[in-house]
Amino acid sequence: MPEVADRNHLHLDPKTREEARRRLLSTKGHIEGILRMLYEDQSYCVDVLKQIKAVQGALNKVGELVLKSHLRDHVATAKDRGDVDRVVEELMEVLKYR
Amino acid sequence: MPEVADRNHLHLDPKTREEARRRLLSTKGHIEGILRMLYEDQSYCVDVLKQIKAVQGALNKVGELVLKSHLRDHVATAKDRGDVDRVVEELMEVLKYR
Amino acid sequence: MPEVADRNHLHLDPKTREEARRRLLSTKGHIEGILRMLYEDQSYCVDVLKQIKAVQGALNKVGELVLKSHLRDHVATAKDRGDVDRVVEELMEVLKYR
Amino acid sequence: MPEVADRNHLHLDPKTREEARRRLLSTKGHIEGILRMLYEDQSYCVDVLKQIKAVQGALNKVGELVLKSHLRDHVATAKDRGDVDRVVEELMEVLKYR
Structure with missing residues (x-):
C-alpha cells in the first residue's frame, strides 16, 4: 500500500533519531543486565518481572518520541501532501494493540 | 519488605530460565536491528514504531513465561509457606500498570 | 492551552459519533451484566476478570474509532490550520499511558 | 476445563465484591456521561478520548482489586487444594493481553 515514492521524504528528523538511538542503546544495556x-542460579522471578517492566517502560518512551515526531512532521502535513488516508491507516495499524 | 531468608529458595526454575534467556537474546538482536x-538517514518513523511494537510483544511473552512459572512455583505454594501477604503484594506491584 | 475559538470547529464527525454511541451503549449494558x-454470592473472580477484560477490549475499539476520525479530520489538517504543536501535544497526552 | 465442583467454593470475598460493585457503578455513571x-453536536474527539482513558483506568482498578483478592484467596491456596495447574492456566488466560 505505501508507495516508495511517497515515503522517500518521510524520514525521522535527526534530533529524534539521535535521542531514540541513545535511549535504545540504554535499553539494550538493560536487557543485557x-x-x-x-x-545466575538464583534469579528471583519477581526481580526479572520488574526489570522486564522497566524495559517496557523505556521502550514506551522511545515509541512516544518517534510517534510525536511522526505526528508533527508527517501526519499533521498529510492534507497538504494529499495522502491522509494512507498515513492514517498506517498509523492506526501501529497504535492498535499498543 | 521481602526478607532475604524467605526469598532464598524462590528461584526461577531452570527450564523457564533457559527459555527466557533464549527469547531475551533474540529480543536483544531485534533491538540491535x-x-x-x-x-540510517532514511529511517521511516512508522517502520521504527512497528519494530518497537514487535519488541514489546516479544517482551510480553518473556514476562508471561516468568509470571506463569512464578504463579505455579511460588504463588500457588504461598499458603503452605505462610507468606501469602508478602507474595501477593509483591506480585501486584509488578502487575499493576502492566 | 487549547483555545475555545480553535476548537469550535473540531467536532467528531456524525457517523463516528453515532457508531461510538452505539458501541458505548453496549459497553454500558456489559457493565450492568x-x-x-x-x-450474587457466588460470583467467581476469574469470570469477573474475564468480563472486565472484555469491556476493556470494547472500550479500546471505541477509542480507536474516535482516534482514527480525529487523526483524519483534525490532525492531518493541522498544518493547514496552523495549530500543529497544540494538536500534537494534546494527542500525545491522551496516547501516553494507553 | 474448570469443574463446577472445584469452583463452587472459589467465590469473591464479600468486601471485595462490595468495593468492586461500588467502583463499577461509578464507571457506569462515567460511561453515561x-x-x-x-x-451533542459539538463533542470534541480529544475530550471523548480522555474520558475513555479515564474509564479504562477505573476498570483497571476494579480488575486489580479482584485480581488481588483472587491471588490471595484462590491462587495462594492452590497447592493445598491440589488444583495448581488449572488455577494457573485460567489466570494466565485472563492476564495475557491485559
Whole structure:
C-alpha cells in the first residue's frame, strides 16, 4: 500500500533519531543486565518481572518520541501532501494493540 | 519488605530460565536491528514504531513465561509457606500498570 | 492551552459519533451484566476478570474509532490550520499511558 | 476445563465484591456521561478520548482489586487444594493481553 515514492521524504528528523538511538542503546544495556540475571542460579522471578517492566517502560518512551515526531512532521502535513488516508491507516495499524 | 531468608529458595526454575534467556537474546538482536535502522538517514518513523511494537510483544511473552512459572512455583505454594501477604503484594506491584 | 475559538470547529464527525454511541451503549449494558454478577454470592473472580477484560477490549475499539476520525479530520489538517504543536501535544497526552 | 465442583467454593470475598460493585457503578455513571457528550453536536474527539482513558483506568482498578483478592484467596491456596495447574492456566488466560 505505501508507495516508495511517497515515503522517500518521510524520514525521522535527526534530533529524534539521535535521542531514540541513545535511549535504545540504554535499553539494550538493560536487557543485557536481565540476561546476566538469568545466567545466575538464583534469579528471583519477581526481580526479572520488574526489570522486564522497566524495559517496557523505556521502550514506551522511545515509541512516544518517534510517534510525536511522526505526528508533527508527517501526519499533521498529510492534507497538504494529499495522502491522509494512507498515513492514517498506517498509523492506526501501529497504535492498535499498543 | 521481602526478607532475604524467605526469598532464598524462590528461584526461577531452570527450564523457564533457559527459555527466557533464549527469547531475551533474540529480543536483544531485534533491538540491535532497530539501532541499525536508526543509524540510517532514511529511517521511516512508522517502520521504527512497528519494530518497537514487535519488541514489546516479544517482551510480553518473556514476562508471561516468568509470571506463569512464578504463579505455579511460588504463588500457588504461598499458603503452605505462610507468606501469602508478602507474595501477593509483591506480585501486584509488578502487575499493576502492566 | 487549547483555545475555545480553535476548537469550535473540531467536532467528531456524525457517523463516528453515532457508531461510538452505539458501541458505548453496549459497553454500558456489559457493565450492568458484571454488576449483576457481583450481586450474587457466588460470583467467581476469574469470570469477573474475564468480563472486565472484555469491556476493556470494547472500550479500546471505541477509542480507536474516535482516534482514527480525529487523526483524519483534525490532525492531518493541522498544518493547514496552523495549530500543529497544540494538536500534537494534546494527542500525545491522551496516547501516553494507553 | 474448570469443574463446577472445584469452583463452587472459589467465590469473591464479600468486601471485595462490595468495593468492586461500588467502583463499577461509578464507571457506569462515567460511561453515561460520555454517552451524553456523544449526543451533542459539538463533542470534541480529544475530550471523548480522555474520558475513555479515564474509564479504562477505573476498570483497571476494579480488575486489580479482584485480581488481588483472587491471588490471595484462590491462587495462594492452590497447592493445598491440589488444583495448581488449572488455577494457573485460567489466570494466565485472563492476564495475557491485559
